[in-house]
Amino acid sequence: xxxxxxxxxxxxxxxxxxxxxxxxxxxxxxxxxxxxxxxxxxxxxxxxxxxxxxxxxxxxxxxxxxxxxxxxxxxxxxxxxxxxxxxxxxxxxxxxxxxxxxxxxxxxxxxxxxxxxxxxxxxxxxxxxxxxxxxxxxxxxxxxxxxxxx
Amino acid sequence: xxxxxxxxxxxxxxxxxxxxxxxxxxxxxxxxxxxxxxxxxxxxxxxxxxxxxxxxxxxxxxxxxxxxxxxxxxxxxxxxxxxxxxxxxxxxxxxxxxxxxxxxxxxxxxxxxxxxxxxxxxxxxxxxxxxxxxxxxxxxxxxxxxxxxxxxxxxxxxxxxxxxxxxxxxxxxxxxxxxxxxxxx
Numbered sequence: 001x002x003x004x005x006x007x008x009x010x011x012x013x014x015x016x017x018x019x020x021x022x023x024x025x026x027x028x029x030x031x032x033x034x035x036x037x038x039x040x041x042x043x044x045x046x047x048x049x050x051x052x053x054x055x056x057x058x059x060x061x062x063x064x065x066x067x068x069x070x071x072x073x074x075x076x077x078x079x080x081x082x083x084x085x086x087x088x089x090x091x092x093x094x095x096x097x098x099x100x101x102x103x104x105x106x107x108x109x110x111x112x113x114x115x116x117x118x119x120x121x122x123x124x125x126x127x128x129x130x131x132x133x134x135x136x137x138x139x140x141x142x143x144x145x146x147x148x149x150x
Numbered sequence: 151x152x153x154x155x156x157x158x159x160x161x162x163x164x165x166x167x168x169x170x171x172x173x174x175x176x177x178x179x180x181x182x183x184x185x186x187x188x189x190x191x192x193x194x195x196x197x198x199x200x201x202x203x204x205x206x207x208x209x210x211x212x213x214x215x216x217x218x219x220x221x222x223x224x225x226x227x228x229x230x231x232x233x234x235x236x237x238x239x240x241x242x243x244x245x246x247x248x249x250x251x252x253x254x255x256x257x258x259x260x261x262x263x264x265x266x267x268x269x270x271x272x273x274x275x276x277x278x279x280x281x282x283x284x285x286x287x288x289x290x291x292x293x294x295x296x297x298x299x300x301x302x303x304x305x306x307x308x309x310x311x312x313x314x315x316x317x318x319x320x321x322x323x324x325x326x327x328x329x330x331x332x333x334x335x
Contacts, residue, residue: 047160047314055317057294062307064161071161078157085159085214086318092207093325125155144158145224 037103040110044079049086073118077125080111152213159217160311164228165304169241172229173259174299178312179222180256180264183288185312189215191269191285195278200335204275207326211319218312223254225308275335279327283320290316 036050043049045063066072087104094100115125123141124130130138178184189212196208230243230252238247245261256264270281293313297306 044160045311047311048318050318053318053321055314057297057310057313062303062310064307074157075161078159078161081155081157082159085210089207089210089214089318089322092203092210093322093329095203125157126153128153141156144156144220145162145227 040079040083040107043086044082047082049083050090070122073114073122076114077111077118080107080114083107084111158221158224159214160221160308162221162224162228162308163304164225165302167232167237168229168300168302168305169233169237169243171296171300171302171305172226173241173243173246174296175222175226175229175259176257176261177259177292177296178289179219179226179254180262181258181292182268183285183292184256184258184264184268185215185218185222185289186256186264187268188212188285188289189219190266191271192282194269194271195282198271198273198275198278200275200330201333203329204279204326207322211322214315214319218315221308221312225305226254229305275330276327279323279330282323283327286316286320286323290320 036052037043038046038049038051038054040049046054046061048054064075066075084104084107087100087107091097091100091104119125119129123137127138130136180186192208192212192215196205196212199205199208230238233243233252235244235247238244246255249255258264270278272278272281290313293309293316297309297313300306300309
């Protein structure tokens with residue numbers, strides 16, 4: 001069950017680049033962002049959707065690059081899930097911010113789209129969403145810690 | 151009620167075995183300012199929050215912190231995969247192997263088991279929120295220390311992400327504290 005140190009199965013997952021040599025290989029998110037908000041992708045890579053709030057340490061900013069279609073779709077699901085979560089926390093303390101409410105709904109719809117795409121091809125992320133009635137597919141999917149968060 | 155989503159908050163794909171870092175990362179699984187401390191702290195404190203904003207914020211951050219526990223576990227699990235007995239001995243993990251084999255267990259980087267003594271819950275929202283802000287800052291400092299101790303980018307990326315979350319959580323707690331002070335709680 002243990003990972004063989006000599007095989008390189010991790011290598012087909014993704015690479016990490018410093019944000020300085022930045023190359024975008026997923027669709028640019030073209031929403032009408034407020035001054036405060038970073039793009040969904042940059043926000044995800046930094047761990048912070050709010051430009052003014054961002055605090056850097058030792059120039060460690062990373063950009064994840066996915067290497068195949070499955071990882072790319074899951075990366076997008078994780079990215080929009082994160083953006084929604086960060087907006088969620090902001091709205092908890094700013095419940096009447098209209099532009100944040102608008103962005104939340106925009107991101108929520110994007111998340112719904114990418115999640116449907118991912119789940120239709122690679123299996124559901126929640127057990128309660130399993131629709132097969134002939135076999136129990138929930139247990140089949142790789143668990144998140146086994147293959148780099150898939 | 152909780153629902154599990156079969157994915158990490160941020161992808162983790164550790165490139166190489168590193169038993170020393172596995173041991174050090176235990177700090178954020180079962181140490182005083184660990185993700186586990188954070189999750190439990192906010193989870194119990196939310197019952198003392200006086201209004202809807204606080205109940206929501208502490209619930210939402212507690213859930214995210216549990217996701218961070220999963221990320222730390224994933225890093226440690228991937229870092230020790232394939233380790234031999236000799237490697238475990240050479241990196242000070244023989245005592246861990248004796249008690250846990252290669253299993254995960256909430257203890258700190260020195261092997262001290264997790265305890266609820268790491269968290270407070272005073273029933274006073276002003277006091278609790280100030281503890282929460284301090285906790286986020288202590289966790290941020292711990293992540294910086296961990297980032298100083300490795301050059302592996304596949305570890306630095308998730309550590310940098312987790313460090314940044316402490317910054318955001320700190321700010322949200324500070325906003326709530328200001329609001330509660332204005333409201334006279």
